[in-house]
Amino acid sequence: MKKNILVIPGDGIGQEVTTWGKKVLEAIGTKFGHDFTFDEALMGHVAIEATGNPLPDETLEKARKTDAILFGAIGHIKYDNDPSAKVRPEQGLLKIRKELGLYANLRPIKLFDELLGASSIKPEILKGADILFFRELTGDVYFGEKKRSEDRNTASDLMVYSRYEVERIAKMAFEAAQVRSKRLCSVDKANVLESSRLWREVVQEMALQYPDVTTEHMFIDNAAMQLIKDPKRFDVVLTANLFGDILTDEASQIAGSMGMLASASVGDSVGFYEPIHGSGHDIAGKGIANPLASILSVALMLEISFKLTKEAEAIIAAVDQALKQGFRTGDIADATTPKDKILGTQAMGEKIVALLS
């Protein structure tokens, strides 16, 4: 198979981790006889520094033409502490999601058995948890009208959804539930929000077309609690943009660390693959970031965009193997991990590449 992949490292540890996502793709290409070619583009703080624009036109043009995108992370502390900044790195990510029509963000939460001890949640509560989040990605307060009063003392972000936006992501989630355990939980705040009442109405109507799927509806506050109390009660979770952003960071603790979680954003065109973690400016440049989320994002790319299931499984098996051999990055190590088994970004990346060679 011949495919072109656009690598957008972005900011902070994004640079470090995508290096290893790319090297893993190269290793897969060699092992399975695929011809992967690469291009690179700027987005985020690095793009602002170079061009003044968090999403330069050139990046968007390349993104429209490529077969899949591997993205690193976005954000810079400078902006986190400056709410008045007009141009922000995150605008690049939001714009590319909107421009490419990436309305569904799939965030699988799967715990590698070896990492049972890495989470702060009790192992017996975690064991066997396996959740697939469908987070809506191009609507909600993220894209609704933003306002600030003239005296600057009042501000609002419009939480808005239209029927078609709920339908298209719900369809994906229902179809996924059909081939998984046939359980779908739609999370909203329909007891308070009108946009959630529309969301619930649409999902209830669509549930009639999927009689084989058991559909439940849960309020976001309750879902946040249930997720930690009993993660196994969830299988496919469908939710809106903001709720999904928050709930999936929480859910990352089920997988041991944010450093393990990959995501796929799909919709109208090209697939966009990225770790759910951010730019990690506290650890950027230190060579200690966990590259596994980027590497597992590559597995999602192979599976979803290229339908290369065997290749995707080989990556997951290599990660599993490295963990079984006791290797850990700092974020997934615990008190029992011997010092010589704690690897930096490069050593962990090399380990996975070696296991795939």
Ligand code: IPM
């Ligand atoms: C994510 C991130 C982004 C989001 C930020 C960086 C804009 O937190 O992908 O989860 O809020 O969607």
Ligand code: MG
């Ligand atoms: Mg987030």
